[in-house]
């Protein structure tokens with residue numbers, strides 16, 4: 474029987490964002506969007522608004538933005554920014570309409586994270602991904618909130634021709650493409666079908682780039698349309714080269730318009746590129762395209778990972794700290810997949826999950842396992858093997874257990890506390906909790922030894938096992954494959 478796809482809740486909600494608004498509302502929103510983008514990307518635009526506070530429309534007229542900045546005062550005028558997200562916003566309906574739209578887009582992001590659930594289709598993978606999500610929440614700083622943990626990313630090229638200095642995953646130089654030949658297309662559809670067979674509709678969260686750019690592969694539209702046909706979802710497209718091949722970009726935009734599953738994204742590397750994008754596409758055409766501002770004026774910090782971190786370290790070593798952007802935050806990774814990273818060209822599948830970039834994992838993601846494949850059957854066997862080995866349902870009994878190395882342990886009278894990433898976990902008030910915490914903190918006993926020790930002191934085996942499992946499920950035990958005491962392998 475053929476698998477019947479359900480459009481994901483995220484796709485349905487995404488479609489509602491547009492269908493619930495009239496054409497005129499969407500047109501207005503498209504122009505407000507252009508204003509907001511220019512505001513976040515362009516320091517000259519911001520300065521000009523500051524110079525013309527009394528007559529700001531001269532600035533939007535100069536930039537060809539069909540919006541009166543008076544209607545958006547809380548977004549840019551420091552005198553009024555305090556009113557944003559308050560009832561006072563009713564004085565500026567266009568600004569309120571923008572905030573409403575943004576809130577819906579953020580809610581959509583959360584739904585995408587939920588779409589990756591495989592609770593029913595693959596409980597072992599589900600438990601593993603949930604652990605990664607919980608660990609990320611306290612490990613990844615400000616990066617955690619925006620990460621939706623898709624279950625797969627597919628690369629359709631080797632390397633990337635864009636070569637951004639800040640590339641958080643240090644993409645290598647472009648080396649070649651995976652062309653859409655009949656053989657490649659058959660393997661591609663087979664790989665997608667395996668993902669659907671193993672993960673059901675969660676396979677819809679996959680997308681087709683990583684350390685690659687969609688604009689490098691002229692057959693990209695064919696691959697993503699196959700993704701739609703096999704999984705029921707057109708995957709997200711993010712490109713840093715939207716102007717490189719306009720025909721390709723327009724084809725991709727048309728597919729997104731047709732299937733309307735998820736927002737498309739352009740990374741904007743400079744205000745010059747922003748100008749050219751605005752000259753090429755109308756505000757209305759850009760309504761389904763989120764702009765990720767990466768230029769030097771943009772109010773966005775770069776992740777401390779990959780090439781951006783290498784550059785920072787070099788500047789510090791050369792005593793040139795002044796060249797490092799003042800805008801720094803605890804942005805620790807750009808990696809987002811908790812699942813399978815697949816390169817179709819090299820036939821490599823890796824089991825990965827986001828982590829804080831470090832000397833051990835400089836690209837901001839852990840690699841739990843990897844395998845090669847040349848056929849659909851080999852791909853399936855590799856993925857199933859990774860699930861078998863790395864996704865036990867319960868704490869592996871014979872592994873040494875320890876707390877995550879990034880959490881600070883403190884003993885309490887009747888328990889313990891773990892602290893990290895602005896979060897605090899208290900395990901307290903149960904007779905054995907203090908002893909259990911200390912045994913785990915010592916990082917020398919296996920899970921079954923910890924349970925045995927507590928049970929020999931008269932504790933209930935069921936309760937002790939449940940407590941240990943709860944620490945595991947909440948992502949508090951070490952499972953970094955690069956560390957001793959990692960409780961991931963079965």
Ligand code: SF4
Pocket residue numbers: 633634635636637639640641642643644683684685686712713
């Ligand atoms: S950030 Fe994206 S576009 Fe830029 S080099 Fe890395 S993979 Fe390529």
